[in-house]
Every structure is written in structure tokens, then in C-alpha cells.
Amino acid sequence: MAATAPAADSTYAVVVDGGRQYRVMEGQELEIDFRHLPAGSEVVFADVLAVRKAGKLTLGKPKVKGAKVNAEVLGLVQGEKIFVQKFRRRKNYRRRTGHRAVSTKVRVSSITA
Numbered sequence: 001m002a003a004t005a006p007a008a009d010s011t012y013a014v015v016v017d018g019g020r021q022y023r024v025m026e027g028q029e030l031e032i033d034f035r036h037l038p039a040g041s042e043v044v045f046a047d048v049l050a051v052r053k054a055g056k057l058t059l060g061k062p063k064v065k066g067a068k069v070n071a072e073v074l075g076l077v078q079g080e081k082i083f084v085q086k087f088r089r090r091k092n093y094r095r096r097t098g099h100r101a102v103s104t105k106v107r108v109s110s111i112t113a
Contacts, residue, residue: 071106
């Protein structure tokens with residue numbers, strides 16, 4: 001998948017959460033690692049690596065000082081079911097278990113730099 005260049009007047013930030021980096025824009029919805037938060041509460045991403053505002057890109061060393069991204073929790077979502085199978089030949093041993101990862105869906109409300 002090829003990355004598209006943002007418009008000249010767009011505002012975005014690169015944040016770190018759970019060991020992953022996300023490029024977020026205001027109004028964007030994304031799934032982050034599970035958190036025990038009710039829908040409607042707020043999540044603050046303080047680890048901001050880069051901010052682009054009014055056509056000016058600010059890079060942190062390693063983080064941008066005073067920058068933060070606020071997001072509103074929309075609710076919990078479950079991922080696809082993953083099946084894990086164990087098998088031992090000639091031993092009549094077969095096990096099949098499933099797992100669905102739970103994540104938190106958020107909508108970015110503001111980017112402050």
C-alpha cells in the first residue's frame with residue numbers, strides 16, 4: 001500500500017502508543033490497545049514524535065515538547081477470531097482453541113502543539 005502525501009493545509013501528528021506509531025488527523029478513528037475506559041471518556045497521547053500544522057513540520061528529539069493529542073473513546077471492538085491448533089500424530093491428541101483480541105476504538109478530537 002503506497003502512502004499518500006497529505007494536503008498542504010492538513011494538520012496531523014505522529015504519536016506512539018503501545019509500542020506502535022500512528023499518524024493521526026483530527027476526526028480520524030483508530031483502534032488502539034485495550035484500555036478499561038467507558039465510552040465518552042478521553043485519552044491523551046503525550047508521546048508525540050512529529051506535528052504538522054499550517055504547512056510547518058515540527059520534529060521532536062525524540063518528542064515534541066508541549067504537544068499532545070486528545071481522543072474520545074468510542075467503545076470496545078473485537079478483532080477477527082484466530083484459531084490455534086495443536087496436534088500430535090499417532091497419539092489421538094488434537095486441541096483447537098480460539099481467541100479474539102479486544103481493542104479500544106477512539107476518535108481524535110484535537111491536536112495541540
